[in-house]
Amino acid sequence: MTDPIDRANDTAQFSNELALQQHLIDHALPAQQIVDGVVECIDCDDAIPADRLAALPKCVRCISCQTMHEIRERQ
Ligand SMILES: [Zn+2]
Structure with missing residues (x-):
């Protein structure tokens, strides 16, 4: 036993x-989701604003999804 x-x-x-x-x-x-040259959020499929991409060229989520993602990660 x-x-x-x-x-x-x-x-x-x-x-x-x-x-x-x-x-x-x-x-x-994660790889960016690019559709017709537009980088889309991997969570909600909204286009990620150009100013966010300028600040974070490799970002894969829009600001609200990234915020939610970080909140979830902290739990
Ligand atoms: Zn999003």
């Missing part, structure tokens, strides 16, 4: 690995 503490450690390690993978997925810079 498996030692319950070993099993707990295995489970903890497994969830740490999952969390790390999720972290890497969350923090990998």
Whole structure:
């Protein structure tokens, strides 16, 4: 029979690995969604304003979706 503490450690390690993978997925810079030369927000499909793109050329979300995304990440 498996030692319950070993099993707990295995489970903890497994969830740490999952969390790390999720972290890497969350923090990998997603590719921009460009339709007809317009960079669209990957969350809401609205065009990202040119001034935002000028400030953050690799941004993939509009300001409101990015704000929501950052709030979700902090939870
Ligand atoms: Zn958006």
